[in-house]
Amino acid sequence: MWTFLKKLYHQLASPPHFYRLSPTFILWLAVPGYLLILYGTIAGLVYAPVDIVQGERFRMIYVHVPAAYLSMMAYMIMAIAGGIGLIWRLKLAHAVAASAAPIGMAFTFLALATGSIWGASTWGTWWEWADPRLMSELVLLFLFIGYMALRGAIDDTTRADKASAVLAMVGAVNIPIIHYSVEWWTSLHQGSTLLKEGGSGMQDTAQLYPLLAVIFGFTFAFGAMLLRRARTEVLIRERRTRWVKELVLSNEGDL
Template identity: 45%
Template sequence: MSGWHRFANPTRFSRLSARILPWALALTIVLFAAGLYLALVGSPPDARQKDTVRIMYIHVPAAWMALSTYVLMAIFSGMGFIWKHPLADIAAKNCAPVGAGFTLLALITGALWGAPMWGTWWEWGDARLTSFLILFFLYLGYIALWQVFEDPEKAARAAAILALVGLINIPVIHFSVQWWNTLHQPASVFRRGGPTIDPAMLWPLFIMLAAFEAYFVSVLLLRIRAEVAEWRVRALQMMQAEA
């Protein structure tokens, strides 16, 4: 793990992220343009779900990103908690609003998809939708915990404990909700023995997933850079005040 510490230096991070950011932004635009075209126009409608299936091209990547962002946030939290890297704390902090946004998007698109498919906007019998609602609450709690501390270092460590507790709880909550009731169709993209979705639909899905990833990387880098810059401004102001 010691190799990671090279990236904890804010100056090196600023230099590296300045080089990555334009590429990530360009990739986001290109992938979204291609992915949205393929998803909304270029792919065939589903035999059973008709055009409603196009919601999936937003819903599935958003749901995937919502979960993986939480995991990433917990990893950053663990790194910040163990090695006390301020940059890891900032990264974890800035994962949360983006991840909460993805979760909200997954919930809204899930409800929009549910309205014609199940006849209700919200189906409590669906384990995954319910788990995501709880994931959204976990994000909100994490963000709120950051707000209430005055000392950012303490806030970072308290929030890290909560993120790690949440990480252990997510599989437990998901299992319990699934055990409670399941009505959703079984997972069909990453099923053993190969995907069952037609390749004509799988490609747009993967391109949209890559677009979401690129968007996430761009936004996260932008947010971290903004916060590092804020720090520097504050440090300079302090120096000026002391001089």
């Protein structure tokens, strides 16, 4: 088992093997991912019982929570992959970091937008400055924007990879500090629904299961999207190598 994993790791770290093996992984992530999202959204948005306090508005949770969680997950993947690329000089890690940024930014925006719409009807305000989560999420969006701007400004790919990796890691250290600095103000955001002391805050399984389904579904779908982007990124980065040329010639343009 261990030798198999080790072999898999080394194979995946090499761009041609990654390109060859990734469709299988994408398929195994995408199919359950989108099935879970399909079940979660239908069950959550249509069949789940209405919340006593929040009414129909609570259904926003089925998009908001996975998006918010994945925005942070995407940043951590970006920073860790950048760090791996910087330390072990793994070319593939940089390709993954570059691919995670736009997806992460999209999820961050989605989390902010859904949260804002929900806040407008529940808190009576579109935006609350004193809330740590809102501010952290906004700063996260800014960090993604800065990261992509830095990447875009540097023409040399190797330099862009390394410079943006340093920025991502500095940002990763700073995010918790930003969070607590805003928490110093009073918080308005409600506490975590799922992770509460003494079990889940969501007692009704008809509400809970769809939420878990979308969380896992979004995660799998994110993995599939990430690998899909990384695949294209690898192809662009390796465009001058022999294996890409052979690939193109053997497929006659049908990749």
